[in-house]
Amino acid sequence: MEILNILFAFVILFCLALCWFGFHYLTNKPLANPDGHAIVTGNCGDTMEISLQFKDGRVCNSSAWTNGCSVSKTCVEAAVMLARNRQFSEIKKINMMTIMEHIGQLPESHLHCAQLAETTLLAALKNYRMSEQQKNV
Numbered sequence: 001m002e003i004l005n006i007l008f009a010f011v012i013l014f015c016l017a018l019c020w021f022g023f024h025y026l027t028n029k030p031l032a033n034p035d036g037h038a039i040v041t042g043n044c045g046d047t048m049e050i051s052l053q054f055k056d057g058r059v060c061n062s063s064a065w066t067n068g069c070s071v072s073k074t075c076v077e078a079a080v081m082l083a084r085n086r087q088f089s090e091i092k093k094i095n096m097m098t099i100m101e102h103i104g105q106l107p108e109s110h111l112h113c114a115q116l117a118e119t120t121l122l123a124a125l126k127n128y129r130m131s132e133q134q135k136n137v
Contacts, residue, residue: 036128
């Protein structure tokens with residue numbers, strides 16, 4: 001009887017985890033055709049990915065991903081949230097201090113997460129600018 005209860009608990013936990021990951025995937029789908037895209041790996045080993053879609057000169061859609069810790073995830077999501085509905089020149093002004101002001105106090109050991117989010121966002125903007133220049137040539 002005890003083994004049956006343990007097995008039942010395992011099945012319930014597995015179903016909950018499967019639902020959690022499914023919900024996370026459905027709410028964080030990667031962009032199909034981003035105008036600007038960047039993947040950057042920091043010195044800490046965390047990798048961040050940002051994709052941006054522009055419409056009428058403003059970011060209309062964005063997505064973010066990281067394989068890092070929860071602080072990395074918070075920083076990269078804050079970076080794309082700050083970029084939404086802004087023009088290129090406004091997004092270039094977003095830096096690690098802007099990200100940290102948006103999310104609040106970071107532990108001293110995780111300040112590099114905000115820096116990596118800034119670097120990834122700027123790399124996505126650079127990729128967007130390069131693709132726009134190639135379209136105009």
